[in-house]
Each structure stands twice: as structure tokens, then as C-alpha cells.
Amino acid sequence: MKALDIxxxxxxxxxxxxxxxxxxxxxxxxxxxxxPVIAAYDAFEKVAAEKPxxxxxxxxxxxxxxxxxxxxxxxxxxxxxxxxxFKVVAICLWPDxxxxxxxxxxxxxxxxxxxxxxxYAFLGYKPGTIxxxxxMGQDLHTAFPVDSKGVSLAQLPVTKNIHPLTDFSFVFxxxxxxxxxxxxxPYGQEKYRFPFAGGCTAVMAPDLFPFLQSGQMLGMLGxxxxxxxxxxxxxxxxxxxxxxxxxSVTHLIIIAFIILGNGMYFLSRRSxxxxxx
Amino acid sequence: MLFLTRTLPLVIAFSCGVLAIAIYYVPHSAAQGMxxxxxxxxxxxxxxxxFLGLYSLLNLHWxxxxxxxAGWGYSVVAAVxxxxxxxxxxxxxxxxxxxxxxxxxxxxxxxDNVQVACASTMFSLLAFFISSAAYRTFRARSPEATILxxxxxxxxxxxxxxxxxxxxxxPEAMLWLLSVPNLAAKRGILLGVSLGAIGTALRIIFGIERxxxxxxxx
Amino acid sequence: MRYLPLCTVILALCAQVHSQPEPAxxxxxxxxxxxxxxxxxxxxxxxxxxxxxxxxxxxxxxxxTWPKHPEASASTMYTVFxxxxxxxxxxxxxxxxxxxxxxxxxxxxxxHDADNSHTHFAHIEIFPAVGEDEGTPxxxxxxxxxxxxxxxxxxxxxxxxxxxxVPSGNAIEAVPGGNFFNWAKLNNFILGTFICLVILGYxxxxxxxxxxxxxxxxxxxxxxxxxxxxxxxxxxLFVHGLKGMESIPTIAAVNILSRVARRxxxxxxxxxxxxxEPIVMAVSQEVVKEAYLEEGRPDAYNPDSVFMAAPDQFSxxxxxxxxxxxxxxxxxxMMGYFYAESxxxxxxxxxxGAIQIAGTDAYTQLPFFVTTCDYTLMxxxxxxxxxxxxxxxxxxxxxxxxxxxxxVLIFGILVGTLMATxxxxxxxxxxxxx
Numbered sequence: 001m002k003a004l005d006i007x008x009x010x011x012x013x014x015x016x017x018x019x020x021x022x023x024x025x026x027x028x029x030x031x032x033x034x035x036p037v038i039a040a041y042d043a044f045e046k047v048a049a050e051k052p053x054x055x056x057x058x059x060x061x062x063x064x065x066x067x068x069x070x071x072x073x074x075x076x077x078x079x080x081x082x083x084x085x086f087k088v089v090a091i092c093l094w095p096d097x098x099x100x101x102x103x104x105x106x107x108x109x110x111x112x113x114x115x116x117x118x119x120y121a122f123l124g125y126k127p128g129t130i131x132x133x134x135x136m137g138q139d140l141h142t143a144f145p146v147d148s149k150g151v152s153l154a155q156l157p158v159t160k161n162i163h164p165l166t167d168f169s170f171v172f173x174x175x176x177x178x179x180x181x182x183x184x185x186p187y188g189q190e191k192y193r194f195p196f197a198g199g200c201t202a203v204m205a206p207d208l209f210p211f212l213q214s215g216q217m218l219g220m221l222g223x224x225x226x227x228x229x230x231x232x233x234x235x236x237x238x239x240x241x242x243x244x245x246x247x248s249v250t251h252l253i254i255i256a257f258i259i260l261g262n263g264m265y266f267l268s269r270r271s272x273x274x275x276x277x
Numbered sequence: 278m279l280f281l282t283r284t285l286p287l288v289i290a291f292s293c294g295v296l297a298i299a300i301y302y303v304p305h306s307a308a309q310g311m312x313x314x315x316x317x318x319x320x321x322x323x324x325x326x327x328f329l330g331l332y333s334l335l336n337l338h339w340x341x342x343x344x345x346x347a348g349w350g351y352s353v354v355a356a357v358x359x360x361x362x363x364x365x366x367x368x369x370x371x372x373x374x375x376x377x378x379x380x381x382x383x384x385x386x387x388x389d390n391v392q393v394a395c396a397s398t399m400f401s402l403l404a405f406f407i408s409s410a411a412y413r414t415f416r417a418r419s420p421e422a423t424i425l426x427x428x429x430x431x432x433x434x435x436x437x438x439x440x441x442x443x444x445x446x447x448p449e450a451m452l453w454l455l456s457v458p459n460l461a462a463k464r465g466i467l468l469g470v471s472l473g474a475i476g477t478a479l480r481i482i483f484g485i486e487r488x489x490x491x492x493x494x495x
Numbered sequence: 496m497r498y499l500p501l502c503t504v505i506l507a508l509c510a511q512v513h514s515q516p517e518p519a520x521x522x523x524x525x526x527x528x529x530x531x532x533x534x535x536x537x538x539x540x541x542x543x544x545x546x547x548x549x550x551x552x553x554x555x556x557x558x559x560t561w562p563k564h565p566e567a568s569a570s571t572m573y574t575v576f577x578x579x580x581x582x583x584x585x586x587x588x589x590x591x592x593x594x595x596x597x598x599x600x601x602x603x604x605x606x607h608d609a610d611n612s613h614t615h616f617a618h619i620e621i622f623p624a625v626g627e628d629e630g631t632p633x634x635x636x637x638x639x640x641x642x643x644x645x646x647x648x649x650x651x652x653x654x655x656x657x658x659x660x661v662p663s664g665n666a667i668e669a670v671p672g673g674n675f676f677n678w679a680k681l682n683n684f685i686l687g688t689f690i691c692l693v694i695l696g697y698x699x700x701x702x703x704x705x706x707x708x709x710x711x712x713x714x715x716x717x718x719x720x721x722x723x724x725x726x727x728x729x730x731x732l733f734v735h736g737l738k739g740m741e742s743i744p745t746i747a748a749v750n751i752l753s754r755v756a757r758r759x760x761x762x763x764x765x766x767x768x769x770x771x772e773p774i775v776m777a778v779s780q781e782v783v784k785e786a787y788l789e790e791g792r793p794d795a796y797n798p799d800s801v802f803m804a805a806p807d808q809f810s811x812x813x814x815x816x817x818x819x820x821x822x823x824x825x826x827x828x829m830m831g832y833f834y835a836e837s838x839x840x841x842x843x844x845x846x847x848g849a850i851q852i853a854g855t856d857a858y859t860q861l862p863f864f865v866t867t868c869d870y871t872l873m874x875x876x877x878x879x880x881x882x883x884x885x886x887x888x889x890x891x892x893x894x895x896x897x898x899x900x901x902x903v904l905i906f907g908i909l910v911g912t913l914m915a916t917x918x919x920x921x922x923x924x925x926x927x928x929x
Contacts, residue, residue, distance in 0.1 A: 008409040008846070015408045029438035032445075034452060064388075064396035065809055065835070099388050102380065127327065128320030135316050138309065142317075149377040177834060190928065202436065203835065207859050209460045210467065225436050248439040250404065255430055257412040262426070265416045302680055305673040306553040326739075326774070330806050333773030337803050355805075399809035403835060406842040407863075414866040463858055466874040470743075470856045472900045473878040475687075476694050476893040477743045485698065485889045488749050489740050489778065 011257060018253040022245035029244055033229040036212055040172075040197045040219025041080070041233045047170045047195060048084035054169035055087040055162055059184070060101035061094050062176035066201050070174050072240035073199045073227035074104045077172060080234045082112040082119070087158045089168070091144065092125040093132060093179055102148070117151070121158040124148035129179070130187045137165045137192045165192045173198040180217070181207060189216050199226060287484040294482035335359070362387060428454055539564075539645045540662035541573065546641040546669035549618055550604060551680075554635040554673035559589075560598060560605075560616045561643045567593045575617050576642045576661050581668075585642055585661045586625070589617045603679040603929025607920075633671045640666035679929035686926075690903075694896030701892030708891060713852050713870035714883050720826035720850045721758050729825035730765035731755070734815060734840065736831020736855065737808060740774045743878070744856050748831035749775070749782055750881030750890070751854070755828060756786035760795055767824065768801040771811040776803045812836035816843040829853040829868070830877060833860045841867035854880055 033041075047054070058077070062070040081088050090105055092098050105122055114120055123144040126132045135143035140162050141153050153159040162168065171194050173184050180198045189196040195218055200208060202223025211217040221230055224247060227240035293315070300312045338352035362384065367374045370382025379385065417423040434440035435451025480486035541561050549556035559575055567573070572592050576585035598604075598611035605611050621630035622639070633639065644662030700706070724731045733755060735748045752768065759766040768783060770776035780801045787796035804814035816839055819827065827844045829837075829851070837853075837860040844851050845867045853864040854872030864871045872880055875897070882890035911922035 006412065008405075011409050011412055012405045015405055019404070029442060031438045032441040032448065034448060064393040065400040066397075067393050068397050068401075096388075096392070098378070099385060100393075103389075106380070126320065127323040128316070129323070131316040131319040131323065135313065135320070138313050142313065201835075203859050206455055206459045207463060209455055210464045213456065213460055223436075225438075228438075244438050248437040250408075251433045251437050252439065254408050254411050255433060257408065258415045258426065258430065261412045261415065262417055265418075302677055302684055303675055304551050304553050304677045305675050307673075309553055330773050333776065333803055334806060396807075396809055399813065399839075400835060403838055406838050410838065410842050410845075410863070410866050466856070466858050468904055469875040469897075469901060470878075472690070472897040472904075473856070473875050474743045475690060475900070476897045477746055477878065479691055479694055480698075480889060480893055481746075483695070485893075486746065488746055488753070488782065 006257075006261075014253050014257070015250055018250040019246040022249045023242070025245075027245060029248060031228050031232045031241060031244060033233050034226075036220040036222065037226050037229040037233065038219070039212075040199075040221055041230065043195065043197055043218040044080055044084060044170065048086065051169045053085050053087065055089060055158060055167070056081060056170040056172065057165070057168040058088055058090045059171070059173040059179070060090060060092045060097040061179035061183075062100070062174055062201075063094050063096040064100070066176035067100055068243075069201050069224050069227075070176060070199070071100060071104055072224065072238055072243070073221055073230065074101070074174055075108055075238060076227055076230040076234060076236065076240065077174075077199065077221075078104065078108040079112065079236055080230070082108065082114050083234070086170075088120040089123065089140075089159055089162065090120065091123045091132075093129055093183065094177070095125050095127070098125045098148075117147075117156050117158060119158070121153075121156050122148045123153070123159075130183050133165075133183055133188045134191075137188065139163050140165070140167075166194050168194060170194075171196045175200045175204065180204075181211070185211055185216050202226075283487075283490065286490055287487070291482055291484060294478070539566075540664040541643040541645055544641065544643045544667050546639075546667040548669060548671050548674075551674055551677040555633045555671055556618055556620045557633065557639060557641070557669040557671045558604075558616055558618050559641050559643060559667075559669075560614055562610075563593075563613045563615065564645050567645060569593055571645055571647055573615060573617075574644045574646050574660065574662075575619065576644070577619055577622060578640045578666065579622065579637065581640050581666055583640075583661070585640075585666070586623045587660075588619050588621070588623055591615050591617055602924070602927075607924055635672045636670060638668050638670050640668055642666050682925055683928055686903075690896070690900045693899045694893055696892075697896040697899070698889050698892030701888035701895065706888075706891045706895050708879065708883055708894065711872065711876055711879060711883055713854065713872045713876070714880050716850070716852055716870045717755065717828065717884070718758070720828070720852055721755070721762060721764060723850060724825035725762045725764045727825045729823060730767050731759055731826045731828065732815075732819065732822075732824035732849075733766065733768045734827070734829045734831070735768075735770060735772075735775055735779070736829070736833045736857075737771055737811070737836070738832040739772050740778055742832060744830075744832040745775060747878050747881050748854075749778055751828075751830050751884060752779060753782045753786050754881070754884040756783040757790055760787045760790035760792040763792075763795065766800055767818070767822070769811075769815050769818065770801070770803045771806055771808075773803060773806075776801065808834060808836055809839075812839045815840055819844050819847050819849070823847055823849070825849055827851045829855075829864070830872070830880070831855065832857050833864075835860075838863040838867070844868075 047056070058074075058081070060074065078088070088105075090101055092101050102122055105120060108114075109116065109120055116122070124147065126144060128135075132143050140159065144153060146152055147156060147159075153162075165171065165188065171184070171188070173180050173196075175184075175198055180200060184196065184198070188194070197217055197219040198208070199221035200223070202225065205220065205222030205226070208217060208220055208222075212220055221227060224240050224243045228237075228244045231237050231241050296311065297315065300308045300315075335356070338355050340346075341349045341352040342356070365382065365384040365387065366378075368382070369376055369384070370379035372379055411429070415422075415426045415429055417426055431447060431450050432454055434443065435448045440447035440451065477486060481489065541564055544559065544561045546557055546559045549558040561573070564571075564573075570593075572590050574587060575589040575591070577588045578585040596615050596617060598608075598614045598616050601616065602611075605614075605616070619639075619641075620633060622633055623630040642662050642664065644660065646660060697706070721731060733752055735745060735752070738745045740746070740749075756766060758764075766783065768779050770779055780798065783801050784793075784796050784798075787793055804818075805811045815836075818824075819840070820843065824847075827840075827849050829840060830853070833840075833855050834857070837855070837857070841851060841853065841864055851868040852870045852872075853868040854877040855861065855864060856874045856877050858874070861871065861873055865873075878897075879894055882894045907922060907926055911926065914921060915923050
């Protein structure tokens with residue numbers, strides 16, 4: 001049947017409308033946080049209770065293409081970290097993550113009244129991925145002698161007493177690629193055994209469940225939905241929560257097309273069966 | 278010449294491979310110091326790879342422009358884009374190339390409004406492509422395909438708030454699918470891939486695998 | 496009788512003392528009048544203390560262990576003292592709560608003995624300084640002396656660093672030093688060595704006899720795809736994926752490219768290899784050139800057929816997708832490690848009607864390839880592909896060795912799960928990494 005071979009462009013139009021219209025029409029959907037996201041939130045809270053005012057490391061391992069998915073997640077996590085009173089050290093392991101990391105740090109720091117070098121420090125990007133992590137494991141000051149402005153880490157209040165990775169009370173990676181599974185866990189967490197959690201794009205989230213189950217990751221935020229759940233937990237809805245409207249509608253549209261396709265498929269089988277019978 | 282293109286790289290691969298493995302098991306400060314040195318060298322090599330990539334790219338597009346190959350106009354666009362970004366990175370909003378990167382300026386504007394916009398647009402194409410792929414392939418042709426179809430629908434509903442709105446069972450079913458069958462499959466593949474990686478690494482260390490040197494058999 | 500008056504005086508004095516009225520309570524506003532609590536001049540010494548160089552470390556640390564004291568309670572704590580001479584002075588270096596730091600908390604160092612949950616430990620890395628000075632790291636090769644005491648947990652009676660509260664008894668000597676082997680990783684070392692020896696052994700066996708490898712459907716389809724391209728007079732498109740030459744899937748992809756290039760040389764089919772990384776491109780050029788030379792068709796090799804499209808992920812995807820739509824290759828062979836661009840490539844390719852064979856160990860991208868390609872090599876099948884196509888002993892032997900490794904892991908998982916179910920965690924501990 002011809003309906004089985006719907007022109008892709010019709011599907012594209014419906015998907016486009018499914019994304020565009022909910023962005024313009026305001027309606028709320030209840031967001032229920034899932035256990036991996038709750039676990040990440042609880043991990044931050046626990047560390048803040050045990051080591052108040054300690055320093056944590058945020059690693060930005062995403063680029064321009066995944067910015068719409070990862071920036072809301074970074075904002076939510078940063079808000080939570082600053083609210084808990086952590087000192088934040090941020091690094092980039094992807095070169096095109098530098099501008100994104102800097103902008104989200106500056107934005108949230110200004111919102112929460114935090115000062116650069118005192119409450120947070122941005123160390124910029126260094127090539128080498130796993131080599132950088134191994135260097136940081138021994139001494140952060142070897143891996144990043146200066147911050148992104150060229151100031152020595154020994155002079156910054158946030159970093160002067162931080163040396164091996166284990167001096168950080170928590171490490172969190174925002175990943176759009178291999179950084180959690182192939183960099184941070186085998187060369188970081190497994191070797192130095194620090195508390196670790198991560199956020200990733202939605203397509204990568206199923207990849208990381210084994211590490212959640214083994215305890216190598218204490219929690220995980222998966223995609224825009226994970227970011228929306230985290231915004232709900234911290235009580236500060238933002239772009240991720242808004243993104244749940246188009247995402248929900250689009251998922252329903254795709255499911256509707258799948259049901260339609262299967263309906264057409266079974267009808268065509270029946271009609272071809274009748275024709276041969 | 279054969280020494281430089283074949284023998285020396287194999288010697289380096291062998292010695293560095295064995296050293297890196299040994300360092301993993303030796304906690305002595307001498308070994309840790311060596312690891313620090315090796316990783317610093319690795320970072321230097323990684324940084325130089327960017328220069329190699331830059332040269333290759335510019336050379337490729339220059340040849341296309343020079344020879345007027347098909348699509349050479351796009352090579353002009355690529356070269357101009359590169360030139361512009363490089364120029365404004367050097368200008369650095371008036372601070373020069375040796376100052377920290379400025380947070381304003383033409384370079385940052387181009388990154389935010391061209392690079393981020395184009396890259397995220399390309400990434401967003403996936404939404405359309407997955408829709409058409411899902412329509413075409415998620416057909417209940419067999420019991421396995423039906424299970425795949427049902428699992429896909431459950432996960433799609435469970436990942437968005439509307440699933441919990443319909444029923445609390447949907448997010449729970451989604452989590453079960455991800456935490457049990459998905460985890461088992463992923464772990465199995467991960468174990469197999471890791472063993473494959475060990476095998477390939479061994480072949481490289483012992484010089485049995487030489488394809489990375491470029492052609493030629495053992 | 497002579498001492499009767501003296502006794503009377505003494506008795507009278509005693510009566511006077513007992514008849515003294517109770518002292519007036521000290522008002523809350525005058526806390527400085529409160530007497531200091533009576534303190535024991537020495538903490539109670541703990542028996543069974545052992546002190547030794549911390550194992551499996553780079554040096555500069557000693558470990559002290561001691562069994563739980565029978566009189567320890569929630570209101571007491573252990574105090575660990577250190578000196579650099581047997582006679583002292585002993586300085587406080589650590590305090591451990593009555594329930595803190597048990598050996599069972601650190602199985603990597605202390606194992607899984609039943610007694611470990613009744614034995615405390617402390618790691619000492621800093622030799623404390625008196626006054627405001629910071630402590631100094633322990634020096635390798637220098638002898639230090641340790642004592643452990645039991646004190647009330649009340650803050651007001653924490654022993655000071657001037658020797659107050661130091662238990663009596665002999666000190667235990669320990670000398671820190673770096674270690675040459677991390678015994679906590681012994682299980683990893685044995686397992687890793689075993690797998691390495693098996694792989695190398697099978698490579699050696701494969702040189703002498705033919706090893707069986709099962710049929711892989713996707714690889715048999717490559718011949719069909721190349722034949723189809725030849726009949727249609729269309730090119731074959733080969734895509735490596737995004738990772739560099741240092742990654743295993745790219746090495747496997749290059750091995751497959753070598754075989755594909757030999758066949759296209761033999762058939763006279765046009766081959767296009769699109770790269771996104773300059774080193775991979777350089778290797779691919781060499782590999783394809785070699786393949787054409789070996790087939791005796793050096794004239795058919797076109798250097799421009801192996802080129803770099805773009806280094807950026809989506810620029811590369813756009814370039815390859817454009818090529819698929821414009822040039823309409825009859826066969827798309829996508830082997831390597833892919834990221835999000837996998838669906839862009841595979842879905843675009845499926846609309847052109849080309850036969851598509853994909854292979855990747857990127858778990859996340861497998862569903863996209865499975866739904867859009869005609870054949871998909873999953874995970875290890877990508878690594879097996881190069882062995883399958885070439886039948887080279889080194890590759891076949893390596894594959895067999897990996898299979899033995901998998902058998903060991905399967906055995907470990909099945910038997911270990913069963914044993915753990917029956918409270919026998921031996922295998923679980925054997926496979927735990929520390």
C-alpha cells in the first residue's frame with residue numbers, strides 16, 4: 001500500500017510542528033525525577049554535608065552541537081553547587097567547550113553572587129584527554145599550571161591547596177562523547193577512586209547504566225530530560241523544563257507514526273493474503 | 278629509511294607499551310614520575326596533531342581551489358571561514374593573541390552565532406531522521422521485532438514527563454528496561470570489546486599488527 | 496595512752512573536714528571559677544598494635560593496626576602517637592572513633608579475613624610539628640615509633656601534643672618506603688597475563704594450523720555489495736568513522752579497507768574513501784595503494800579517491816551525505832567508531848537505495864545501524880571482520896585468544912554468581928579490582 005511509504009517530508013513536517021507549537025504554547029507537565037538523577041542530587045548533598053565548603057571539579061566535555069542539551073544541565077548543576085557552598089574548579093577536555101563553559105560559569109556565578117578566583121576558577125582547555133586526567137591525578141598544578149587568564153594556580157584561593165584529584169571532594173563530567181566511559185572512569189575513577197557522577201546526552205545514557213550499577217558513577221543525568229528532572233529537584237525550572245513540552249509532544253508524534261505504520265503494515269498483509277488466497 | 282619507517286616505530290611502540298603496563302602495577306615514586314613524564318609527552322604530541330590537522334585541511338582545500346575540482350566554491354568558503362576566525366582570534370577584541378581569550382568580540386560572536394548555531398542545527402537533524410527511520414523500521418514483522426517495538430515505545434514514553442502523567446508504571450518499566458536487559462547487553466558488548474582491545478594492543482606492542490604504520494604486511 | 500591526745504586531735508580534725516558545709520555553687524556568670532576536670536595523666540595503652548610500611552604505595556606512609564579494645568565504647572576514641580625516636584617525644588597524629596576505620600573497610604589492602612571487622616587501622620603520612628609549624632611528610636627509610644592509646648572521646652580531654660595523654664608501654668617501630676609491586680592488583684596482573692599469553696599462544700598456533708571462524712553474514716555480503724557496484728558501474732563508498740589511528744576500531748576498519756581495496760582493484764570498481772582525520776587519511780592512502788600494487792593494478796589507483804572531507808563531526812557527516820546523494824554509490828561500507836553522525840549517514844544512504852554494510856563497537860549507535868543498514872557487525876564482529884576477510888594467522892589467533900578470555904569471564908560470571916548466592920564470595924573477591 002502507498003500509505004506504507006509515506007514521504008519522509010510529511011513526517012518531518014509533523015515533527016517540526018510537534019517541536020515548534022509546544023514552544024509557543026505554554027502548558028505544564030509534572031516532572032518526576034528518576035532514581036539516577038535523584039542519586040546524583042543526593043550525592044552532591046551528602047558531600048556538602050560531610051565536607052562543607054570543599055572544592056569540586058566540573059569537567060565540560062561537550063561542544064557546540066550538543067549545547068542545547070548540555071547547557072541547561074550545566075546551569076542546573078552549577079546552581080546546585082553554588083547553593084551548597086562548594087568551591088568550583090572547571091576544566092574543558094573538548095576544545096570547543098571552552099566558550100560554552102565560560103559563558104555558563106559567568107552567567108550562573110553572576111546570578112548567585114559568586115566571585116571568580118574566590119568561589120570558582122576556570123582553567124580552560126588542555127589537549128591530551130586521558131593524559132590530562134592522569135596528570136591531574138598526580139597534581140592538578142602540573143596538568144593546569146595556570147588558569148584561563150594566565151594566573152598561576154598557586155595564587156588562586158580556590159586552587160592553591162588542591163593537588164591530586166583526590167583533593168576534590170567530588171568530580172562531575174558533562175559528556176557528549178567518550179569522556180565518561182573511556183576517559184574519566186578507566187583513567188580517573190578506577191585509578192584514584194574519587195566520588196564521581198556525570199551528565200550526558202540522551203543517546204548516551206543507556207551506555208552508562210553499567211557504571212551506575214557497579215557504583216563507579218554515583219548518579220547520572222541523561223539528556224534534556226535528566227536536566228529537567230534536576231531543575232525540578234533544585235526547585236529552579238529553566239530551559240530544560242521548557243524543553244520537556246516539545247519533547248513530550250514529539251515523542252507522541254513518533255509513536256503515533258509507528259502505530260500508523262504498523263496498522264498499515266498489517267492491513268497490507270491482510271489484503272495481500274486475501275489477494276493470493 | 279626502513280629503520281625510520283618500520284623498525285624505530287616498532288621499537289618505540291614496544292618499549293612505551295611495556296613501560297605503560299608496568300607502571301600500572303608499580304606504585305614506586307620512580308614509576309609514578311615516569312608516568313607523569315610519559316603523559317606530558319603524550320599531551321605535547323596531541324597538541325602537535327592539531328597542526329598536522331590544520332595543514333592537511335588547508336592543503337586539501339587549496340588543491341581543490343587550484344585544480345577547480347567539483348565543489349571548489351565550497352572550499353573557498355571553508356578557507357575564508359578559517360581565515361576570518363583565525364584573524365579575529367589573533368585580534369582578540371583588541372587584546373592581541375597573547376592575552377586570555379576575550380569574552381566579547383567578533384571571534385566570540387562568530388562562535389556563538391555561527392559555530393554553535395550550525396553545529397546544533399546539524400545535530401537536530403537527528404530528530405527528523407530518527408522519526409523517519411522509526412516509522413520505516415519499527416514494524417511488528419516477527420516476535421523479536423514486536424518486542425523491540427514495544428520496548429522502544431515504553432522507553433520513548435518513559436523518558437518524557439507525559440509517560441509518568443499517563444501511568445507511573447511507564448517510567449518504572451523504562452527504568453527496568455535500561456537497568457536490566459540494556460545493562461546486560463551493554464556489559465556483554467563492553468567485555469567483548471575490551472578483550473578485543475587487549476588483543477589489538479598486544480599485537481601492536483609486539484609488532485604483529487603494523488597497519489597503523491601505513492600499508493604493508495608483516 | 497601517750498598517743499591518745501594526738502589521736503583525739505586527728506579525729507577532731509577529721510570531723511571538722513566532714514562537717515565542712517558544701518561549697519556554694521559557682522554562678523553561671525563566673526565560669527572561670529570552675530575547677531579543671533581531673534584528667535588521667537596517661538591514656539590506657541592498647542595491646543596488639545602492629546605498625547608497618549603501608550603496602551602498595553609510593554612511600555612516605557606507615558600503617559598502624561590494632562584490635563578493638565574490649566572496653567571501647569561510643570564515648571571513647573583511639574589515639575595514635577608518633578615519634579622519631581624510641582624515647583619520644585610522642586606526638587598525636589591521629590584519632591579514630593570506636594567504630595571508625597576498620598580493616599574490613601579496606602579489603603584491597605587487608606583482604607577479607609573475618610577478623611578484619613574487629614581491627615582498626617590508621618595511615619600516617621605526616622610527622623606533626625609542635626606549635627604553629629606545619630607537619631612534614633614521613634621520610635622513606637627512617638624509623639618511626641608508634642603507640643596507640645584509648646581515651647575518653649570528650650573534647651576537653653583530647654591529649655595535647657606535649658606528651659600529655661601518651662600511653663605507657665613500648666613503642667612499635669615502622670619504616671616507610673616505596674613498594675615495587677601493587678599486590679592489591681595481583682588478581683588483575685594474573686588475569687591480564689593469562690589472557691595475553693593465551694592470545695600470543697594462539698597467534699603462534701594459527702601460524703601452524705587453520706583455525707575455525709564462524710560465518711559472519713555482514714562480511715559475506717561485502718562481496719555481494721562489491722559485485723553489485725561493479726555491475727552497476729557505480730563507486731563503492733568506504734567510511735572509517737570518527738576516531739583516530741590510535742583507536743582499535745579504526746585499526747580494524749583499516750584492515751577491512753585493505754581487503755575491500757584488493758577486491759575493488761581486482762574487479763575494477765571505483766573506490767572512494769572519505770576520511771575525517773589526516774593521519775587516518777595518510778594510512779588509508781598507503782593501504783589502498785599497497786592493495787592495488789599487490790593486485791597488479793597500480794595504474795588503477797587514484798590518489799584523489801582517498802581524501803579528507805572535514806575534521807569536524809557534522810561537517811564530515813554533511814560532506815559524506817552530500818556525496819551519497821550526488822554520486823549515488825552502489826555500496827556503502829561504514830566501519831569504525833561512530834557518534835551521532837551515524838544516523839545521518841545511514842538514513843541518507845538508505846534513501847539512495849545503496850546496499851549498506853556497517854560495523855561498529857559504539858554501543859549507542861548500533862540501534863541506528865541495525866534499523867537502517869542491510870547488515871550490521873556488532874561490537875567484536877568488527878574486530879573479527881579483519882581476521883575473517885584476510886584469514887591471516889595473527890588476526891585469527893588473536894580472535895581465538897579473545898574467545899578463550901570470554902570463556903573465562905563467562906565461567907567467572909556464572910560460577911561466581913552461584914557461589915555468591917550461597918554466601919561464598921571467593922570468586923567475587925578474585926575478580927574485584929582494588
